[in-house]
Amino acid sequence: QKEVEQDPGPLSVPEGAIVSLNCTYSNSAFQYFMWYRQYSRKGPELLMYTYSSGNKEDGRFTAQVDKSSKYISLFIRDSQPSDSATYLCAMSPTSGTYKYIFGTGTRLKVLA
Amino acid sequence: EAGVAQSPRYKIIEKRQSVAFWCNPISGHATLYWYQQILGQGPKLLIQFQNNGVVDDSQLPKDRFSAERLKGVDSTLKIQPAKLEDSAVYLCASSYITGTLNEQFFGPGTRLTVL
Numbered sequence: 209q210k211e212v213e214q215d216p217g218p219l220s221v222p223e224g225a226i227v228s229l230n231c232t233y234s235n236s237a238f239q240y241f242m243w244y245r246q247y248s249r250k251g252p253e254l255l256m257y258t259y260s261s262g263n264k265e266d267g268r269f270t271a272q273v274d275k276s277s278k279y280i281s282l283f284i285r286d287s288q289p290s291d292s293a294t295y296l297c298a299m300s301p302t303s304g305t306y307k308y309i310f311g312t313g314t315r316l317k318v319l320a
Numbered sequence: 321e322a323g324v325a326q327s328p329r330y331k332i333i334e335k336r337q338s339v340a341f342w343c344n345p346i347s348g349h350a351t352l353y354w355y356q357q358i359l360g361q362g363p364k365l366l367i368q369f370q371n372n373g374v375v376d377d378s379q380l381p382k383d384r385f386s387a388e389r390l391k392g393v394d395s396t397l398k399i400q401p402a403k404l405e406d407s408a409v410y411l412c413a414s415s416y417i418t419g420t421l422n423e424q425f426f427g428p429g430t431r432l433t434v435l
Binding site for chain 2: 212214216249250251252253254257296298305306307308310311312313
């Protein structure tokens, strides 16, 4: 079993839709939860991070962490064609080297 | 602020040949990472440097991969000899410090194709 599982998609939605992206994990030591966005032929860029459980909102993006279920989500409201990219979840413990473990990424396409 | 620079952007080689990638991190970033991203997968950490010392190289295939970070700034990753399964994007990232969560800034990557 992988430490982090993420549905690879692809996920196609119409412009303006609410998008839900999810990851599950098995390592209870993870405390930091990140969402990265990766455009084609570019490096990943950090969208949001959350420490421990709870919600975090930034503009059209909301990150949720449910540690009891070992489940994290990223919601995108009013999705735009410019949101078309691969979304990677990443997780890290709060000790040692703070090594990131990435999910496989979900490819999202927002249709105009 | 300049981002993480990587070169070359693309490289095509035959199996059993050698190849080297170069990374210049963001100025002042003490921690440097090399990741391998195979098509359809997330990045996998190969090696992490703190200044010019290795912090984690547990997933680096040391029989064929080597990396160095002389003077604690630029870094090179070498593969010798390359195998078909090494075809991937090699990403370099840097962060300010380690020991706590710090945002990792990624370069554009080097896309390696091994024929």
